[in-house]
Amino acid sequence: MSVGFSISYLSSNCHMWLLLSLALFHLCVSDQKSHDALCMEGERQALIRFKHDLIDEADRLASWAGEKSDCCKWVGIVCNNITGHVREIHLTGPYIGDAVTYKEMKELLKQRLGGHLSSSLLELKQLEYLDLSCNDFNWIQIPGFIGSLGKLRCLNLSESNFGEMIPPQIV
Template identity: 45%
Template sequence: MAIATMITPLLISFFPFLLLIPAICFTICHANSNVLCIQSEREALLKFKNHLIDPSNRLSSWVEGGDCCKWIGVDCHNSTGHVHQLHLAAPLSPYERSKLRGKINHSLLELKHLSSLDLSYNNFSSIQIPKFLGMLGTLTHLNLSQAQFQGEIPHNLGNLSKLQYLDLRGGIMPGWDTKVTSLQWVSGLSSLQYLDLSYVDLRKANDWVQVTFKLPSLLDLHLSYCGLEDDPSPISVNSTKSLVVLDLSQNRFSSVPKSIFSLHGLVSIHLSGNSLEGPIPDYFGNTLFLEVLDLSWNHLNSSIPNSLYSLNRLQFLSLSSNQ
């Protein structure tokens, strides 16, 4: 029982990585040794490379006339040879030199079978997220996390109807590099299972509840460090029954958003680092599947309500740094 208690929160924490297991398995289990890349796709990748700044020469294998299915970061479909995935995340190291910079060329549109694009942890601080990415209609996974893009996130990303995983996490420095004034575009992502907009400025996105809580397939939602605060007139929504993980930590809530308690399937709730006041709400007693509840670093007072004792699946509870 003790081992299970420790393992379940860890599984929840690693949920975004679990979503990527199929992509990782494809890379490991299906080597590209028996296929040759398609010439038009090789040329598209070379155009893409030519607009990048690559200080550490990470893309040295990308050369004219080479088999692009053997290039670093490129995965081709095992039978068709079409470029299937681009994994170009910068290594998790403190060295800025390892990060790609420059421009993202629209030649990526020539990759008609691209299902996964990962440009995370690079340094594109001089540009916005390109609008043309919303035309990559075959994408199921898009990861631009902490790639230091600037400005408004383009609404036409909502055209990616096959998208299952979307990580647009901003930088971790004070302030926001990217922002969204409305999340209405997200409502078109009917297949989306994982969404991370942490460190994105959502202070003007008053529709975040109405949109995200209605996504029919969403399992995992991360909106930490987004500047969210209490809605003076909370709106009741017919919310998704699928949401399992909800992270609203490090925002500006003075009370727990009541809309949360319409999400009866939640397993993990993170509200640490807000300004929650008063007693712990009894509403949590309605979240019968809850296993992880983090209310640390707030201004809550009084005793633990009896409703929490009815949560017989609860395995992790943090109330530290309250009153």
């Protein structure tokens, strides 16, 4: 009788552990997106100010709008999924090769961003990657404040028509 009792007890215990394991697994994998962190409000505002100083003829940054929108879902923005801090900005413009017609070149040039780089980027304390390559900043100087982006590991400003002098804060 004691052997039957212990087998029955072990069997129900195994079922309980199996159900618990399945429940935990379901919590971990179900609707992962709903558990992602939203962007930080201060960083969203900083990106809005950054956008305000840019010239965007093609409206490439149309998703960068709305008082309640999640900046982590905006075009070109990558956030840390746990903290919600902006980690990367990818705003590469189109590359204009040699084999394009005048009409194609004109259209591609409209796709390029221009204007000025706002110091509001300094509010993105976790920014590690900034790519503004292949845009047209009309030979303005690279702002020295970029050297103060403490976590920045990758900066790509190539083919973006910045002034020739690189500020000493960046070097």
